[in-house]
Amino acid sequence: MRLVLAVIAALAAAPASAQYYAGKTVAIVVGYKTGGGYDATARVLARHLPKHIPGKPTVIVQNMPGANSIIAANHVYTVAKPDGLTIGTFNRNLPIAQLTKVDGVKYDMAKFAWIGSAASECTVFAIRTDLPYKTFEDLRKSKQQIVIGATGPGASTYDFPLLLKEFLGVNIKLVSGYQSSADIMLAVERKEVDGRAGSFTSIRPFIDRNLVRPILRARATEPGVENLPIDEDLAPTPRAKAIMALRSAPEIVGRPYVMHPNTPGEHLKTMRDAFAAAIKDPELVAESKKAKMDLEFLDGDFAIKVMKEVLSQPKDVVEEFSKYIKFGE
Amino acid sequence: MIEALFEGLFLVLQWKPLAFMMLGIVLGFWVGLLPGLGGATTLALMLPFIYAMQPVEAFAFLLGMHAVVATTGDITSVLFGVPGEAASAATILDGHAMAKKGEAGRALGAALASSLVGALVGAFALAIAIPMVRPLVLTFGSPELFMLAIVGIAFIASLSAPGVRGMVRGFLSGGLGLLCATVGQDPQAGIARYTFDSLYLWGGLDIVPVLVGVFAIPEIIDLAIRRSSIAGTLPAGRVSKGALEGVKDTFRHFWLTIRCSLIGTFIGIMPGMGGAVAQWMAYGHATQSARNAEERKGFGAGDVRGVLGPGAANNSKEGGSLIPTVAFGVPGSTAMAILLGGFFLLGLVPGPDMLTQHLPVTFSMVWTIVIANVVTVIACFLFLDHLARVTTVRGTVLIPVILVLIFIGSYTSNNHYGDILLTLVFGGIGYLMVVAGWPRAPFVLGLVLGKIAENYLYISVARYDAAWLMRPVVLMLIAIALAVIFWPLVQRRRRAAHA
Numbered sequence: 066m067r068l069v070l071a072v073i074a075a076l077a078a079a080p081a082s083a084q085y086y087a088g089k090t091v092a093i094v095v096g097y098k099t100g101g102g103y104d105a106t107a108r109v110l111a112r113h114l115p116k117h118i119p120g121k122p123t124v125i126v127q128n129m130p131g132a133n134s135i136i137a138a139n140h141v142y143t144v145a146k147p148d149g150l151t152i153g154t155f156n157r158n159l160p161i162a163q164l165t166k167v168d169g170v171k172y173d174m175a176k177f178a179w180i181g182s183a184a185s186e187c188t189v190f191a192i193r194t195d196l197p198y199k200t201f202e203d204l205r206k207s208k209q210q211i212v213i214g215a216t217g218p219g220a221s222t223y224d225f226p227l228l229l230k231e232f233l234g235v236n237i238k239l240v241s242g243y244q245s246s247a248d249i250m251l252a253v254e255r256k257e258v259d260g261r262a263g264s265f266t267s268i269r270p271f272i273d274r275n276l277v278r279p280i281l282r283a284r285a286t287e288p289g290v291e292n293l294p295i296d297e298d299l300a301p302t303p304r305a306k307a308i309m310a311l312r313s314a315p316e317i318v319g320r321p322y323v324m325h326p327n328t329p330g331e332h333l334k335t336m337r338d339a340f341a342a343a344i345k346d347p348e349l350v351a352e353s354k355k356a357k358m359d360l361e362f363l364d365g366d367f368a369i370k371v372m373k374e375v376l377s378q379p380k381d382v383v384e385e386f387s388k389y390i391k392f393g394e
Numbered sequence: 395m396i397e398a399l400f401e402g403l404f405l406v407l408q409w410k411p412l413a414f415m416m417l418g419i420v421l422g423f424w425v426g427l428l429p430g431l432g433g434a435t436t437l438a439l440m441l442p443f444i445y446a447m448q449p450v451e452a453f454a455f456l457l458g459m460h461a462v463v464a465t466t467g468d469i470t471s472v473l474f475g476v477p478g479e480a481a482s483a484a485t486i487l488d489g490h491a492m493a494k495k496g497e498a499g500r501a502l503g504a505a506l507a508s509s510l511v512g513a514l515v516g517a518f519a520l521a522i523a524i525p526m527v528r529p530l531v532l533t534f535g536s537p538e539l540f541m542l543a544i545v546g547i548a549f550i551a552s553l554s555a556p557g558v559r560g561m562v563r564g565f566l567s568g569g570l571g572l573l574c575a576t577v578g579q580d581p582q583a584g585i586a587r588y589t590f591d592s593l594y595l596w597g598g599l600d601i602v603p604v605l606v607g608v609f610a611i612p613e614i615i616d617l618a619i620r621r622s623s624i625a626g627t628l629p630a631g632r633v634s635k636g637a638l639e640g641v642k643d644t645f646r647h648f649w650l651t652i653r654c655s656l657i658g659t660f661i662g663i664m665p666g667m668g669g670a671v672a673q674w675m676a677y678g679h680a681t682q683s684a685r686n687a688e689e690r691k692g693f694g695a696g697d698v699r700g701v702l703g704p705g706a707a708n709n710s711k712e713g714g715s716l717i718p719t720v721a722f723g724v725p726g727s728t729a730m731a732i733l734l735g736g737f738f739l740l741g742l743v744p745g746p747d748m749l750t751q752h753l754p755v756t757f758s759m760v761w762t763i764v765i766a767n768v769v770t771v772i773a774c775f776l777f778l779d780h781l782a783r784v785t786t787v788r789g790t791v792l793i794p795v796i797l798v799l800i801f802i803g804s805y806t807s808n809n810h811y812g813d814i815l816l817t818l819v820f821g822g823i824g825y826l827m828v829v830a831g832w833p834r835a836p837f838v839l840g841l842v843l844g845k846i847a848e849n850y851l852y853i854s855v856a857r858y859d860a861a862w863l864m865r866p867v868v869l870m871l872i873a874i875a876l877a878v879i880f881w882p883l884v885q886r887r888r889r890a891a892h893a
Contacts, residue, residue: 099728099732105735127809130597131594131808132596212857214853216581217579218581218583240857241582241853242848244846247725251724257857271723274745
C-alpha cells in the first residue's frame with residue numbers, strides 16, 4: 066500500500082517539476098573567476114546536471130568574483146529570487162567570515178537552502194622528501210626550524226601551519242606573500258621553503274612526482290591520505306583542539322552548493338536528487354577522474370549540521386579563534 | 395634535441411591537429427578583437443571539447459586560440475585606443491597616436507609584423523633554452539624576482555620626459571601606481587588597505603578596468619572634442635595605405651624588435667611576473683633607443699618603435715610562459731592555469747618529464763604558437779587596409795560604438811558595477827594626466843609591479859633577513875637597475891660632448 070502511495074506521489078510530483086524546469090535556465094553563481102577549483106567543479110557539474118533534472122533545463126556557470134566570495138553569497142542570499150533557478154557555490158570558509166563578524170557579510174550560512182557539497186577538501190601538510198623527517202613526530206621531536214611558505218591569512222596554506230606552530234610546538238618559520246599555491250610549490254622546488262600546507266588536490270601532483278611527502282592532515286579526509294595523523298588528535302588542550310576543529314570544519318563541506326533561503330521545498334528536493342545522481346553519473350566520474358578532482362556528494366542536511374556546529378561556538382572560543390585566524394582568500 | 399624539434403613540428407603538421415588549430419585561431423581571432431570576452435574565459439569554455447582529442451590536437455586547439463588573442467588584441471588598441479586585453483595596453487601609446495596622425499595602416503602593419511617576429515624569436519630562444527631552463531627558473535628565487543620588479547620600476551626613468559621636471563613627474567606618476575597597487579587585503583597580516591569598507595576593493599584594483607579607464611576614456615573625450623574622425627580630416631585613401639610600410643619598419647629597427655622579443659621571452663619564463671609586465675618593460679626599452687631629445691619627445695606621439703617593442707614582447711612572452719607551466723606545473727597566468735587543467739585531462743603530468751621524455755609534445759606547443767601567429771598575421775594583412783579605414787569614420791558615429799566596447803570590456807572583468815566606476819574614476823585621472831602633461835606609462839608600470847615587488851620583498855626579508863642582498867644574481871640586477879636609471883643621463887652627457 067505504501068509503495069503504491071509512493072508511486073502515485075512520485076507520478077504526481079514528477080510532471081509538476083518537469084514542467085517547472087523544462088525550457089528554463091539554471092545559473093550556478095561561482096564566487097571566483099575562471100581558472101580555479103570552485104569554477105572547474107561548477108563547470109563539470111553544469112555539463113552533467115541537465116540529464117538529471119526533470120525537464121532538462123540549460124545549466125550555465127556565472128562568475129561573480131570579489132571579496133573571497135562574500136559578494137556572490139550576498140547576491141544569492143539577498144538579490145537572487147527563491148525560484149530554484151539560481152545556485153551559489155562559494156568559498157568554503159564563508160561561515161568563518163560570519164562567525165568572526167567580517168564587515169559586509171549579509172548572509173546567514175545556516176539559513177541557505179542547502180543542496181549539499183560536491184566534495185570535501187582535505188588539507189594536508191607536506192614537506193620536501195629530501196628532509197630527514199619521515200613522519201610528523203620526527204619533525205616535532207627534532208625542534209629544528211622548518212620554513213613553510215604560504216599565500217596569506219585566511220588560506221589553509223597559512224592558518225594550518227600557524228596553529229601547528231602555536232599549539233603543537235613545531236618550530237615553524239611562516240613566510241607568506243606567495244601569489245598562489247603553485248608559486249609556493251615552485252619555492253619548495255628551489256629550496257626557498259621546506260614545505261607547505263594546502264588542499265590535497267593541489268598538492269597531489271607534487272606528491273606523485275616525489276617532490277614532497279605528506280605527513281599530517283586535517284579532519285576532513287579523502288582517499289589516499291586516510292592514514293595520516295590528524296592535527297587535532299595531537300592537540301595538548303581541549304581549547305587547542307576546539308580551535309583546530311573549528312578551522313577545519315568548513316573543509317568537510319568543501320564545495321558548498323546552496324540556493325536562496327526561501328526556495329520551495331520541491332525545487333530543493335529536485336536539486337538535491339539531481340546533484341546526488343549527477344555526481345554518481347559514470348560519465349561525470351570518468352571525467353572528474355581524468356581531471357584529478359574527486360567528487361563526492363554530501364547531503365544538504367549534513368552540511369547544515371556542520372554550519373550550525375561552526376556558528377554555535379561559545380563566545381570565548383570564538384574570541385580565542387579570532388586571535389589566530391582571519392577570514393581571507 | 396634537434397630531432398625533438400622537428401618531431402614536434404611534424405606532430406603539429408598532421409591534418410587533424412592542423413585543422414583543430416585553424417578552428418582555434420578563428421575563435422581566438424574574434425575573442426581578441428572584442429574587448430571583454432577574455433582569453434581565459436574562452437579557454438575555460440572550450441576545455442570540455444578536448445576530452446575526445448589527442449594531446450597534440452588539444453594543445454593545437456587551445457594554444458592556437460590563446461596565441462592569437464594577444465595578436466588581435468593589438469588591433470583594438472591601435473584603432474580605438476581601447477585595450478582589447480590587459481596585455482595589449484602598451485601598444486596604445488604610440489599605436490593609437492599613429493592612428494590619429496593618419497598612419498593607422500602603418501601602425502597595424504608594424505604591430506602585426508613585430509608580433510610575428512616576436513613569436514618566432516620567442517620560439518627559437520625557447521628551443522635553445524630548454525636544456526638550461528630548469529636551472530634558470532630555479533635560480534630566480536624571491537629575492538631575484540623582487541629585484542626583477544625593481545628593474546622594471548627603474549624603467550620609469552626612461553618612460554619620463556627628459557629634464558628634472560619630467561623625471562619628477564615620471565616618478566610621482568610611478569609612485570601613484572605603486573600606491574594604487576597596495577589597495578586590497580594585504581597578504582601578511584590580512585589587513586584591508588584603502589578599501590573604504592567596500593567589498594569590491596578587497597581583492598585590489600583590477601588591472602583591466604583601470605587600464606581601460608586610463609587609456610580609452612581620455613581618447614574618447616579627445617575624439618568628442620575634436621568633432622572629427624580619429625585620423626582627423628585625412629582622406630580615406632591615404633590612411634589605408636602603409637601596412638607594408640609598417641612591415642618595413644620592423645626590419646628597419648630589426649635589432650630593437652629582436653631585443654624586445656627576448657625581453658618578452660625572459661619575463662614570460664619568470665613565473666609570477668604576469669603578461670602586462672613584459673609589454674611595458676619592452677616599451678620602456680624601446681624609448682631608450684631614442685637618439686636625442688627630439689626623438690624622445692616623439693614617443694607617445696606616434697613613434698613606430700613604440701609599437702614595435704610591445705608588439706614583439708607581447709607574443710614572444712607566450713612561448714616563455716609555457717615553460718613554468720610545462721616544466722614545473724606552475725601556471726604563470728589564468729589562461730595557463732586552465733591549460734594546466736587540460737594537461738591532467740589528457741593524462742600528461744607537467745614536470746621535468748615534459749622536457750625530456752615528452753619533449754616533442756612540448757615543442758609541438760611552441761610550434762603551434764609560431765604557426766598560429768604566421769596564419770593570423772597573413773590573414774590580418776588581407777583586410778588590414780579595410781580595418782584602418784575605420785579611423786576615417788566620423789567621430790559622432792564611432793563614439794557610441796567605442797563606448798560600448800569600453801564599458802563591456804571593463805564590466806566583464808568582475809561582472810560588478812564597481813568595474814564601471816573604476817573605469818570612470820581612472821578615466822578622469824587619466825584625462826587630467828594627459829591634459830597636464832603627466833606621463834601615464836610610469837603609472838601603469840607601478841601598478842602592475844607594485845604587488846609583485848611588495849610580496850617578494852617581504853618574502854626575501856622574512857626568509858633570508860639581510861643576506862638576500864648579497865646573492866650574486868641580486869647584485870647583478872641591482873647593477874642593471876642602476877644602469878637603467880642613469881642611462882638617460884649618460885646619453886645626454888654624451889650628446890652634449892658631441893655637440
